[in-house]
Amino acid sequence: MRNNKAVLPGFGLSLGYTILYLSIIVFIPLSAVFIKSLGIGWEGLLGILQDTRILKALQLSFTTALIAALINVVLGFLLAWCLVRYTFPAKRIIDALIDLPFALPTAVAGIALTSLYASTGWVGQYLEPLGIKIAYTSVGITLALIFIGIPFVVRTVQPVLSDLETELEEASSALGATRWQTFRYVIFPIILPPLITGFALAFARGVGEYGSVIFIAGNQPYKTEIAPLMIISRLEEYDYAGATTIAVIMLVLSFVILLLINILQSWATHRTGRNV
Template identity: 75%
Template sequence: MSRRSTVIPGFGLSLGFTLSYLSLLVIIPLSAVLIKSFGIGWSGFLDILGSERILKSLQLSFSTAFFAALVNLIFGLLLAWCLVRYQFPGKKLIDALVDLPFALPTAVAGIALTALYSPNGWIGQYLDQLNIQVAYTPLGITIALIFIGIPFVVRTVQPVLADIETELEEASTALGANRWQTITKIILPILLPALLTGFALAFARGVGEYGSVIFIAGNQPYETEIAPLMIISYLEEYDYESATTVAVVMLVISFAFLLLINLLQAWASRRTGRTAP
């Protein structure tokens, strides 16, 4: 029996290298975390996880990451729309500024946001007069996660939006659809896989974010203490069991959420006939 030829030769070697590379960088380290955590047994695992301080930090990390990703989903779409569909002065500058959170060190971002929103900061001093406190609150954490997550949505949606032909909108209008119907029936279904991808990336980045959050959070136990900070604190105390327990819980929840997003992407891609980015 003749062997079927492929366009790209060396598939077996490439697959082996890919699996080895993935195992060394992802599978083996994650397996070590799981083994270390489950080594204390289910009773020890549940005792650590039953700590109110840990539960509060997990709830804070996932809730703020979710809301920040949701805000980025809405305003990232609007920003991508403006950058693709309109011409205006300073467009290239704004387009370049979108990538600034990628290049800016997270600690610098955290210090800058704290300087802006602290009670005596440039913006915080005016918010303080209205009895609105941003720094050292969950709201400040959410703002920090919005800042570092916005590029994921914009850069994921922007190329897909650029590929949508304006003739589709013109045809929809010619057939009697109003603007709202064109957006909800034509544009959003096409953008849905990209929007879900951007949301998932922003959420995943927000859950594990550390540098830009610890400065504006204030790190108050039970109130503004995030889960990554708990992991760092346990590691500094050589409490590896507690650190790996928190890490495993974050890993499982994040994996389940991202798996759900991938299933939604596949469903949306089948409906629109487009491949998710």
């Protein structure tokens, strides 16, 4: 009987440390949120679920995060492709700028975007006379989420493209495949798992984003009010049970969506035989 042992020992210690770390950083705080939300009772929970203002805020947060993540998948792939496959002036500068949303305070990003796209902003003053309004609309919220989410897609896809052998594309071309067929049957199956991973990261970041969105949203009830703002409002009213209940609803919805994304990613990974 074959004995499969790890090359490096210490599985038990590593597993114990991992569980302890996750318990302190993730499980215990999340459990506290769930326990705190129980104080509102079933009637309070039903009241929140029937509150049109809260439902509109949840719908806006998840919809804009989903749209922004889908757009980032396309733009992030194109950016990663250009950075990996082509050499052009200022390439290193552009590569470094992609990580800027990671380092830039989100409030600063929100103020900058608002100053650009408001009716008196550098860009908004030309768009608004054309009937195109960005600031204080869902479009502005989506734009802010695209800004803070695109590095997740680029940095997830870029290493996979770097490791992708160009010989595969040359062999496909030599066998008579068109460029579209080469992309569809050779490149796309390989980059699909990292694209799904980048999408999940961008979506998760967008759902809970507050700083970069709060300024450009305008916070109009039933129109541009996001779910994180509803949580902050409840906290300012000392309604901690209500705030944690809204947070739990967001957590459950996010978990279900991310679980479905992970299942899709697992299917794509097994299909291509590559791990991300």
